[in-house]
Amino acid sequence: MAAKIAPKAISAISRPSTIAPALRNARGHAAAVEPPAPGPGVARAYYRDGDVRTNWRRSEIQKIFDGPLMETIFRAATVHRMHHDASRIQMCTLMNIKTGGCSEDCKYCSQSSRYSTETKATRLVDIEPVLEAARQAKANGSTRFCMGAAWRDLAGRKSGFEKILKMVTEVRGMGMEVCTTLGMLSPEQAKRLKEAGLSAYNHNLDTSREFYPEVISTRSYDERLATIEAVRQAGISVCSGGILGLGEKDEDRVGLIHEVSRMPAHPESFPVNTLVPIEGTPLEKNDPVEVHTVLRTIATARIVLPNTIIRLAAGRHTFSETEQAMAFMAGANAIFTGERMLTTPCSGWDEDKSMLGRWGLRGQRSFEDQESLEIPQAQTEAAVSATA
Numbered sequence: 442m443a444a445k446i447a448p449k450a451i452s453a454i455s456r457p458s459t460i461a462p463a464l465r466n467a468r469g470h471a472a473a474v475e476p477p478a479p480g481p482g483v484a485r486a487y488y489r490d491g492d493v494r495t496n497w498r499r500s501e502i503q504k505i506f507d508g509p510l511m512e513t514i515f516r517a518a519t520v521h522r523m524h525h526d527a528s529r530i531q532m533c534t535l536m537n538i539k540t541g542g543c544s545e546d547c548k549y550c551s552q553s554s555r556y557s558t559e560t561k562a563t564r565l566v567d568i569e570p571v572l573e574a575a576r577q578a579k580a581n582g583s584t585r586f587c588m589g590a591a592w593r594d595l596a597g598r599k600s601g602f603e604k605i606l607k608m609v610t611e612v613r614g615m616g617m618e619v620c621t622t623l624g625m626l627s628p629e630q631a632k633r634l635k636e637a638g639l640s641a642y643n644h645n646l647d648t649s650r651e652f653y654p655e656v657i658s659t660r661s662y663d664e665r666l667a668t669i670e671a672v673r674q675a676g677i678s679v680c681s682g683g684i685l686g687l688g689e690k691d692e693d694r695v696g697l698i699h700e701v702s703r704m705p706a707h708p709e710s711f712p713v714n715t716l717v718p719i720e721g722t723p724l725e726k727n728d729p730v731e732v733h734t735v736l737r738t739i740a741t742a743r744i745v746l747p748n749t750i751i752r753l754a755a756g757r758h759t760f761s762e763t764e765q766a767m768a769f770m771a772g773a774n775a776i777f778t779g780e781r782m783l784t785t786p787c788s789g790w791d792e793d794k795s796m797l798g799r800w801g802l803r804g805q806r807s808f809e810d811q812e813s814l815e816i817p818q819a820q821t822e823a824a825v826s827a828t829a
């Protein structure tokens with residue numbers, strides 16, 4: 442006679458769970474999520490993989506990060522399938538709309554005016570070339586168009602900001618998600634970007650709070666968090682992730698994930714960049730980051746941030762196709778595609794579409810699950826007449 446399986450046991454088998462210590466022991470490794478410690482007035486709480494939580498403890502995340510890599514990837518792949526269509530990878534294109542001459546001192550960046558690199562400072566690009574680049578990106582399958590400007594903030598850039606607002610409205614009017622990365626923002630500037638139709642704003646935390654001062658001194662961690670808060674308050678999606686290979690340790694990679702996991706709402710997007718060392722920058726001689734570290738970071742982020750889009754960003758060209766496929770298995774579900782990614786090389790659309798096809802993956806449609814494409818008609822018309 443077949444043994445009866447209790448309903449609770451079935452659920453534990455079909456969905457990785459933190460409930461039963463026996464199940465955890467039977468697996469022989471630390472695959473389970475450690476619940477918050479109960480204390481006076483704090484009831485013991487249990488969580489399951491796939492739960493969206495903003496009360497992660499750093500030790501819990503470290504335990505996931507340190508687990509056997511293949512198990513962590515399997516677990517992340519399972520969480521991924523609870524929240525996303527695992528056959529879809531979003532293709533995004535990033536355009537530099539203002540290059541170089543930045544007053545900040547981010548040690549990895551070729552656009553800082555403090556370092557002697559080959560990157561030459563340019564003025565803010567005109568509207569039409571940006572729109573042409575967005576059209577080309579859309580025609581090639583990108584559904585998100587990001588615009589980056591190398592500067593500390595928008596102070597004293599009134600006309601430049603107006604121009605960027607028009608770019609945002611126009612690109613959004615093409616049916617693409619629009620993201621910008623323009624340095625620090627005030628709440629008022631964030632509000633105006635939202636009104637122009639901005640879908641998302643990128644502002645990376647880069648690394649853990651402790652390691653951050655080793656990399657940047659001109660802008661504090663808390664200033665970064667304040668910009669992210671302004672973006673969130675304006676109703677814009679938050680894109681905030683980090684860079685691997687800055688000289689940080691595993692604890693810092695965990696610290697970064699912990700920081701974003703504790704935000705009142707997780708960032709909708711978490712880019713994982715790997716350092717592309719640039720001659721002339723203080724980090725030019727840094728060792729390349731190992732693919733296992735990248736996979737471990739992505740898998741951990743996927744488990745901790747189940748709903749978030751995880752972007753395999755700068756440095757992807759240094760990984761083989763198989764390594765990239767492992768990253769998709771670990772939970773990455775967006776890539777940057779196009780001719781360049783800011784100042785670093787990038788894979789082209791045809792190359793990426795062929796790669797995705799070989800692994801049974803396909804591009805993601807814009808706003809597939811989340812947003813409406815509607816933009817107030819008046820905004821689109823105003824932008825068209827202003828650029829005509």
Ligand code: SF4
Pocket residue numbers: 543544545546547550551552553590591592593624
């Ligand atoms: S990363 Fe951004 S803020 Fe930092 S130096 Fe480069 S362009 Fe400036």
